Amino acid sequence: MNRPIHERILERCAIFHPLDGGCVYWTGAATKNGYGVIRHQGKAEYVHRLMAAYYGMNVEGKTVDHLCHERRCVRMEHLSVCSREENSWRENSKMWRAFFRYILTEESRREAEQRAAGAGVAA
Numbered sequence: 001m002n003r004p005i006h007e008r009i010l011e012r013c014a015i016f017h018p019l020d021g022g023c024v025y026w027t028g029a030a031t032k033n034g035y036g037v038i039r040h041q042g043k044a045e046y047v048h049r050l051m052a053a054y055y056g057m058n059v060e061g062k063t064v065d066h067l068c069h070e071r072r073c074v075r076m077e078h079l080s081v082c083s084r085e086e087n088s089w090r091e092n093s094k095m096w097r098a099f100f101r102y103i104l105t106e107e108s109r110r111e112a113e114q115r116a117a118g119a120g121v122a123a
Helices: 006-009 047-054 084-092 094-118
Strands: 013-015 024-026 037-040 043-046 063-066 078-084
Touching: 006 047, 006 078, 013 037, 037 047, 043 047, 047 063, 063 084, 078 084, 084 094
Parallel strands: none
Antiparallel strands: 013 024, 037 043, 063 078
16 A cells, blocks of 8 residues: 655655754755655655645645755745745845745744743753
């Protein structure tokens, strides 16, 4: 019996919690440009697109943008569906990159504080 594609993807991921907001990093095969790929239904598919669809995002005819700018990341909070034009603008906008770096860093800080509070440790 074939396992669901999201299970196959997640078993080949590593979770990182540095200042980048904690990417879920695909450790399997990748394209020359660094995008994670996996064989699905007889063809190579981008793992971030498959995971975005699994998370309920409508990816048909759209680009799946990595807000963290890490092409192998499959974390739901780091993926965003947009037009090709919007994706190109985001990729080239220093202000957009700085904004999302701040947001992801703040998210990571809050998660660390919550883990520490749950463990009874002062952050």
